[in-house]
Amino acid sequence: MLKLCGFHVSNYHNKVRLALLEKGVAFEEDSNCLPSQKDEYLARSPMGKVPYLVVDGVLLRESQAICEFLEDAYPQKPLLPVAPLARAQVRELIAFMELHMELVVRRLYGGLFSGKPYSDETRSDVERDIAKGVRAFKAVAKFEPYLAGQELTLADCAAFVHLPLVSMATKLAYGGDALEGIAQLKPYLKMLAERPAFARVNEDRKIAQAAMYARAKK
Numbered sequence: 001m002l003k004l005c006g007f008h009v010s011n012y013h014n015k016v017r018l019a020l021l022e023k024g025v026a027f028e029e030d031s032n033c034l035p036s037q038k039d040e041y042l043a044r045s046p047m048g049k050v051p052y053l054v055v056d057g058v059l060l061r062e063s064q065a066i067c068e069f070l071e072d073a074y075p076q077k078p079l080l081p082v083a084p085l086a087r088a089q090v091r092e093l094i095a096f097m098e099l100h101m102e103l104v105v106r107r108l109y110g111g112l113f114s115g116k117p118y119s120d121e122t123r124s125d126v127e128r129d130i131a132k133g134v135r136a137f138k139a140v141a142k143f144e145p146y147l148a149g150q151e152l153t154l155a156d157c158a159a160f161v162h163l164p165l166v167s168m169a170t171k172l173a174y175g176g177d178a179l180e181g182i183a184q185l186k187p188y189l190k191m192l193a194e195r196p197a198f199a200r201v202n203e204d205r206k207i208a209q210a211a212m213y214a215r216a217k218k
């Protein structure tokens with residue numbers, strides 16, 4: 001049995017949840033599991049992050065490693081193409097989005113969402129680096145209608161959770177959406193949001209986010 005641990009606001013948790021739901025793999029979930037640097041949590045997740053997946057008592061961390069495990073273990077309803085080059089292109093898209101877009105704007109999150117201001121240097125470094133990430137993403141994103149071509153893949157699970165954060169963070173920090181110039185993006189995200197698995201993850205995220213804001217206001 002599989003158990004996914006994390007919380008519904010986490011983009012990386014939601015990426016894995018989307019893959020599980022789209023693949024139709026049965027799983028349990030602990031959605032009250034928060035990142036922590038406490039020893040007890042680090043014993044389960046050595047980076048102190050979410051998500052992690054429990055597979056028959058064995059713990060697996062890192063969303064991409066988890067998604068690739070799911071592909072290998074549950075090949076029905078694949079989210080990676082068969083051809084090696086096409087598989088690599090999906091992974092390339094995910095690397096561009098995660099390493100060169102989401103992780104870049106993540107440097108602003110403390111300042112934007114938790115009142116821990118970032119420096120002017122961070123502000124300008126992020127502005128420079130996100131432009132590179134967006135350039136790379138635009139060079140490979142197909143929108144035909146999915147990111148990697150005609151089939152839904154893990155790249156779409158990643159895009160759905162990460163790209164709205166890139167838009168939100170850059171709007172807040174710079175007054176303009178770094179993804180504004182990608183005309184296909186809004187209709188693409190809307191199309192994904194109509195799929196039952198994506199609608200469910202989005203709805204649960206909104207509920208969890210509203211609860212989080214309500215707790216923070218208290």
Ligand SMILES: N[C@@H](CCC(=O)N[C@@H](CS)C(=O)NCC(=O)O)C(=O)O
Binds near residue numbers: 009012047048050063
């Ligand atoms: N590379 C990791 C990133 C996971 C990640 O950054 N998760 C965030 C929540 S969205 C987290 O746990 N942050 C707490 C921390 O970094 O200490 C993955 O793909 O699973």
